[in-house]
């Protein structure tokens with residue numbers, strides 16, 4: 001089959017790779033109908049993950065049709081149209097039984113490869129290197145989906161592919177951010193980053209009853225989307241004193257909840273150069289910690305750098321902040337999000353700004369990485 005593979009830093013290619021096969025009785029094979037680029041792919045593209053190998057198939061977010069099922073699969077039949085959650089989780093471990101699929105003990109299968117400084121590995125993930133389980137991703141004609149009863153979800157007939165696709169990753173990540181932030185009716189919520197996850201975090205906050213949602217970015221087209229589709233107010237940080245504006249729009253206190261959804265900052269710090277470690281300048285995190293009201297919650301999403309320097313720990317203690325984070329979404333919210341999509345409460349298809357054949361994958365990623373031509377997500381069809 002054909003698949004979009006990582007070859008070397010900043011080099012992708014569509015290659016012929018072996019068809020996936022059932023390896024476990026709980027697997028299904030899915031024929032892909034749509035797959036999308038993701039912000040967490042960008043450090044991989046740049047070759048910043050030492051565990052990535054030439055030929056690894058990328059693609060975190062995908063949707064397709066079940067074409068083969070293992071003998072222990074109960075919830076899926078051949079022909080089902082399914083969206084597959086980005087997190088690979090077993091469904092049976094201590095975390096999965098509590099709905100914390102993103103913390104699954106069995107999804108990421110190479111714990112030893114995770115930086116010891118991070119403690120433990122999180123769940124597995126499609127289209128990621130060994131530390132996240134080494135599962136081939138969805139930028140391909142076919143994908144093996146492990147633990148299919150846990151991670152694949154039948155899409156209601158009323159929801160089209162271009163909408164349901166984002167129930168795999170961006171929508172549940174945004175929902176999880178609002179949940180981790182404990183967004184309550186009447187809250188003021190600030191979101192840094194107006195990409196797909198930032199926009200869907202803003203929408204989740206609105207659906208949970210936030211009184212005001214403010215999205216911070218510099219891309220005018222993304223900010224317009226956040227206004228139109230998430231009902232958010234927007235701040236262009238190039239022309240606005242963000243901290244002052246957030247105070248002004250939150251009764252002088254600062255937002256109740258601050259979510260950082262900017263993906264991985266490209267800059268590297270002095271400490272990074274000195275130590276050679278994966279240390280980045282978390283400007284948006286610093287701004288969020290500074291802006292958040294006392295006793296508020298700061299949520300950091302996505303592929304944040306492993307280590308940061310000059311973190312304002314004093315602000316966390318002095319302002320008794322709650323600091324939370326997640327790299328991957330849980331799976332438990334996917335059915336609820338699909339129902340909201342079916343009821344037209346949650347629209348996501350506008351995020352697919354560029355639709356391309358899989359053959360044009362390298363070009364799609366170039367557009368996405370550069371945010372060129374208004375690209376929010378490039379969506380591929382095999």
Ligand SMILES: [Zn+2]
Nearest residue numbers: 090093096104
């Ligand atoms: Zn588990």
